[in-house]
Amino acid sequence: MSNGYMRKILRVDLSVGTLNIEPTSEDIAKKYLGGKGYAVYLLYQYLKEYESKGISPADINPLGSENVLIFANGPGTGVPGFPSSGRYHVMALKSPLTGSIGSANSGGEWGPFLKFSGFDAVIVEGVSKKPVYIAIVNGEAELRNASDLWGKNVFDTCRILKKKVGGENTSVACEGPAGENSAHMACIVNDEHRAAGRTGLGAVMGSKKLKAIVVSGSGKVPLAKPDKFKEISKRCLDAMRKNAVTGEGLPTYGTSILINIINTAGGLPYKNWQTGVNPNAEKISGETLAETYLTNRRACWGCTIGCGRVTSVKSGSFQVLSSEGPEYESVGALGSSTGVKELDAVVKANHYCDELGLDSITMGSTIAAAMELNERGYIPKEDLQGLDLKFGNAAALVECIWRTAYKAGFGKYLALGSKKLCEIYGHPELSMSVKGLEMPAYDPRAIKGIGLNYATANRGGCHVTGYTVVPEILGIPEKIDPLKPEGKAKWVKIFQDFTCVVNSTVNCLFTTFALSAKDYAELLSAVTGWNLTENDILRIGERIYNLERVILNKYGFDGKDDTLPRRLLKEAMPEGPAKGHIVELEKMKDEYYRLRGWINGVPTLEKLKELEIEI
Amino acid sequence: MAIVSARIMLFATLRKKYGVKDLNVECDGTLFDLIEKASKILGESFFDDVYDKKQGKVRENIIFMINGRNIKDLEEKIEIKDKDVIAIFPPIAGG
Numbered sequence: 001m002s003n004g005y006m007r008k009i010l011r012v013d014l015s016v017g018t019l020n021i022e023p024t025s026e027d028i029a030k031k032y033l034g035g036k037g038y039a040v041y042l043l044y045q046y047l048k049e050y051e052s053k054g055i056s057p058a059d060i061n062p063l064g065s066e067n068v069l070i071f072a073n074g075p076g077t078g079v080p081g082f083p084s085s086g087r088y089h090v091m092a093l094k095s096p097l098t099g100s101i102g103s104a105n106s107g108g109e110w111g112p113f114l115k116f117s118g119f120d121a122v123i124v125e126g127v128s129k130k131p132v133y134i135a136i137v138n139g140e141a142e143l144r145n146a147s148d149l150w151g152k153n154v155f156d157t158c159r160i161l162k163k164k165v166g167g168e169n170t171s172v173a174c175e176g177p178a179g180e181n182s183a184h185m186a187c188i189v190n191d192e193h194r195a196a197g198r199t200g201l202g203a204v205m206g207s208k209k210l211k212a213i214v215v216s217g218s219g220k221v222p223l224a225k226p227d228k229f230k231e232i233s234k235r236c237l238d239a240m241r242k243n244a245v246t247g248e249g250l251p252t253y254g255t256s257i258l259i260n261i262i263n264t265a266g267g268l269p270y271k272n273w274q275t276g277v278n279p280n281a282e283k284i285s286g287e288t289l290a291e292t293y294l295t296n297r298r299a300c301w302g303c304t305i306g307c308g309r310v311t312s313v314k315s316g317s318f319q320v321l322s323s324e325g326p327e328y329e330s331v332g333a334l335g336s337s338t339g340v341k342e343l344d345a346v347v348k349a350n351h352y353c354d355e356l357g358l359d360s361i362t363m364g365s366t367i368a369a370a371m372e373l374n375e376r377g378y379i380p381k382e383d384l385q386g387l388d389l390k391f392g393n394a395a396a397l398v399e400c401i402w403r404t405a406y407k408a409g410f411g412k413y414l415a416l417g418s419k420k421l422c423e424i425y426g427h428p429e430l431s432m433s434v435k436g437l438e439m440p441a442y443d444p445r446a447i448k449g450i451g452l453n454y455a456t457a458n459r460g461g462c463h464v465t466g467y468t469v470v471p472e473i474l475g476i477p478e479k480i481d482p483l484k485p486e487g488k489a490k491w492v493k494i495f496q497d498f499t500c501v502v503n504s505t506v507n508c509l510f511t512t513f514a515l516s517a518k519d520y521a522e523l524l525s526a527v528t529g530w531n532l533t534e535n536d537i538l539r540i541g542e543r544i545y546n547l548e549r550v551i552l553n554k555y556g557f558d559g560k561d562d563t564l565p566r567r568l569l570k571e572a573m574p575e576g577p578a579k580g581h582i583v584e585l586e587k588m589k590d591e592y593y594r595l596r597g598w599i600n601g602v603p604t605l606e607k608l609k610e611l612e613i614e615i
Numbered sequence: 616m617a618i619v620s621a622r623i624m625l626f627a628t629l630r631k632k633y634g635v636k637d638l639n640v641e642c643d644g645t646l647f648d649l650i651e652k653a654s655k656i657l658g659e660s661f662f663d664d665v666y667d668k669k670q671g672k673v674r675e676n677i678i679f680m681i682n683g684r685n686i687k688d689l690e691e692k693i694e695i696k697d698k699d700v701i702a703i704f705p706p707i708a709g710g
């Protein structure tokens with residue numbers, strides 16, 4: 001097995017309580033790298049195995065024993081000097097939120113520490129009878145009783161387990177009350193504030209009665225060419241330090257600095273995406289956060305950027321002793337989309353999301369959808385039980401969060417996510433989601449390329465699948481007009497493929513503001529000893545994206561699901577620089593499918609063959 | 616040339632450096648004059664922060680928007696009109 005890997009994978013079957021150690025496969029790693037890619041490959045094997053046993057993809061219960069959860073890092077993770085390599089990827093065969101493949105990514109320390117504990121991945125099958133946690137310490141793994149932790153929030157769970165397991169490089173990834181109660185947007189949180197947020201994987205963990213995975217160890221990642229790696233690493237880290245975005249913009253202001261620019265461009269969703277111009281954007285902006293509640297910044301393991309925000313609200317109704325965030329997307333969903341202009345309430349809401357284990361994007365977007373449903377008179381008063389769900393109501397925002405985590409009162413509807421919520425109240429068009437996943441805070445009527453990406457992103461309404469906001473708004477690596485649909489397909493495809501490489505490396509997407517695919521090829525070659533070119537790694541990315549799409553197709557998703565909410569396709573943007581614009585999706589999609597070699601959202605057999613994908 | 620009045624808004628590190636969120640500037644309707652007049656109010660360094668004299672255009676990494684449109688995306692000749700809102704961002708990003 002090549003360098004860059006710990007060469008072992010842990011497979012846990014919670015139903016029978018077995019833990020097996022298997023070798024990491026060099027063949028799979030060469031084709032799918034690690035992290036997301038390796039997990040996608042394994043999940044596809046599960047689907048095939050289930051089908052051979054007569055279990056169809058539709059029969060898989062996302063909260064049942066047949067669902068599988070895979071935590072994986074890649075050859076770059078945890079390598080000192082590999083740019084921002086403190087991340088991991090986690091996937092599930094089926095998401096409770098979307099009914100399709102589940103996928104999320106997180107920073108902090110857990111990813112590298114899993115590697116130091118001796119493993120490239122952890123596969124979790126089955127359902128435990130009683131609450132357990134997995135402890136992985138220096139190559140040894142065991143299942144331990146977690147009955148005393150059941151019901152505990154994320155912060156307490158992280159603190160208690162970190163102390164209990166002890167040792168060097170110890171980190172805890174867990175689910176909170178939201179996961180235990182199967183809220184469909186429950187997430188997995190590690191290191192207290194870093195969340196593998198999207199697609200409800202905390203609910204999958206909770207359904208398995210798996211409270212946490214604790215990793216600890218002092219292992220080192222073997223490198224193929226240490227001297228060569230040092231040289232390339234130095235060049236890349238220098239480039240990142242000198243880059244205006246990774247060297248100054250992100251460290252100084254974090255991600256929520258985007259609020260004002262996206263609002264200025266007319267693309268900041270306000271009041272459940274009724275418009276892209278928020279008159280109160282300034283009040284919830286990164287600049288305001290820096291002047292008010294910001295106390296420090298925090299970096300994930302080995303990261304020179306350090307975009308994380310440490311915050312504190314010292315007075316008023318929404319006090320928080322110490323928290324992290326909110327990030328841009330959290331402010332967008334919990335603040336702008338709900339019309340809440342009090343930044344302290346947004347900090348508190350975000351803090352509750354971390355504490356209870358909820359994805360702030362889906363949570364905020366679901367509350368915003370509920371507010372619109374209510375304002376339009378579609379929710380019977382008795383369902384709300386006194387909850388004053390009006391746009392801009394900061395107290396209601398905060399109340400909705402704990403209600404969702406505990407499925408208390410109206411929280412039992414909110415816990416289903418916006419798609420099911422809006423269906424229950426007869427207005428599915430008010431859910432701002434794609435394939436059941438709520439879209440982050442960029443209105444594609446003002447940024448067309450991100451619309452094509454939302455529509456075609458495998459995991460659903462996701463920005464980081466193919467983040468074209470970078471060229472469209474920020475002008476990196478070159479400026480393209482956000483209001484024009486022309487030429488967007490090629491950007492979406494290349495961003496989607498390259499992001500698969502990043503998520504399989506696994507390191508942070510923010511490095512790509514300064515580093516190119518060529519830099520990645522050189523870094524990965526020095527780590528693994530393979531001779532990878534820029535084309536090789538983009539081909540790996542394309543392969544991963546296509547195999548993930550094959551899984552989607554098995555769940556019945558195709559071209560008809562590569563779409564956007566009606567509001568974005570039919571209701572013209574009412575104001576701002578994008579006034580009068582809708583998303584010309586079909587035009588962009590045709591070109592995208594052509595470039596992808598797909599027909600109606602399905603990869604052709606020739607395409608799969610060309611990418612050497614065995615199905 | 617007629618004198619126009621535009622509102623300039625500063626963000627992120629530019630706001631911090633010059634200590635103002637926004638200011639009204641009167642200019643002759645050209646970008647050059649707008650920036651020059653603004654630097655008379657904010658200080659000479661503002662001109663260099665935003666404008667690349669050698670290239671004769673706004674600095675490559677500055678995001679310069681007129682009424683929400685990045686000047687790099689504008690096909691027509693750039694002209695500042697009365698009541699235009701100019702937003703100037705240093706290199707920033709997120710996601």
Ligand code: SF4
Pocket residue numbers: 084085086107108298299300303304305306307308508509510
């Ligand atoms: S840039 Fe931010 S999210 Fe990415 S690794 Fe660094 S601190 Fe973590």
